Amino acid sequence: MTSPPVQIRDATISDIPIILQLILDLATYERAPNDVVATEQGLRDVLFGPEPSAKVVLIFEGKEAIGFAVYFFNFSTWLGRPGLYLEDLFVKPETRGRGYGRALLIHLAKIARDHGCGRMEWAVLDWNEPAIQFYRKLGATPLEDWTVFRLTQDGINRLAES
Numbered sequence: 035m036t037s038p039p040v041q042i043r044d045a046t047i048s049d050i051p052i053i054l055q056l057i058l059d060l061a062t063y064e065r066a067p068n069d070v071v072a073t074e075q076g077l078r079d080v081l082f083g084p085e086p087s088a089k090v091v092l093i094f095e096g097k098e099a100i101g102f103a104v105y106f107f108n109f110s111t112w113l114g115r116p117g118l119y120l121e122d123l124f125v126k127p128e129t130r131g132r133g134y135g136r137a138l139l140i141h142l143a144k145i146a147r148d149h150g151c152g153r154m155e156w157a158v159l160d161w162n163e164p165a166i167q168f169y170r171k172l173g174a175t176p177l178e179d180w181t182v183f184r185l186t187q188d189g190i191n192r193l194a195e196s
Contacts, residue, residue: 038095038098039095040093040094040137041093042093042094042137042138043094044089044090044091045081045089045090045091045102047078047081049090049099050074050077050078050081050082051074052092052099053077053092054074054077056092056099056101056102056124057070058070060122060124063124063127064159087106088104088105088121090102091103091105091142093125093134093137093138100125100126101126101134101135101138102122103120103122103138104120104121104123105121105142105145107149110153113152113153115150115151115152116149116150116151117146117152117154118142118145118151118154118155119154119156120142120154120155121156123135123138123139123156125138136172139172142154157182
């Protein structure tokens, strides 16, 4: 028995329903299924509007989307070069262990290399030990001396009005 062909490609506007479903699948995996407020129209605007905020790469096994990576370019003042920030990487749990996460990261590393990026960065939930071990095997190292800070919409509004 042969495996279905695997394809990695940039998402298109027609993939928005797939992207939203993968976001919901990721939220369920990360124990926060009720936190998703993204909509198809919102994704259309921010991913494919006049100033896209991020890019999405999809991975397919045959014709089934089994995972995605959401990324954007940032900037390192110290390096004086762009960086690639991986916002989300997700492979459906039932298809893990087949090299799909690694394939997505290799694809992103090529994008980072081709854009002259000085680094790739991402955050991992502290409890997600399988992901942490996976990233360590790829040669990634955690930044022990850094703490992630976040302002939510309410905090942004309060700060903007202060």
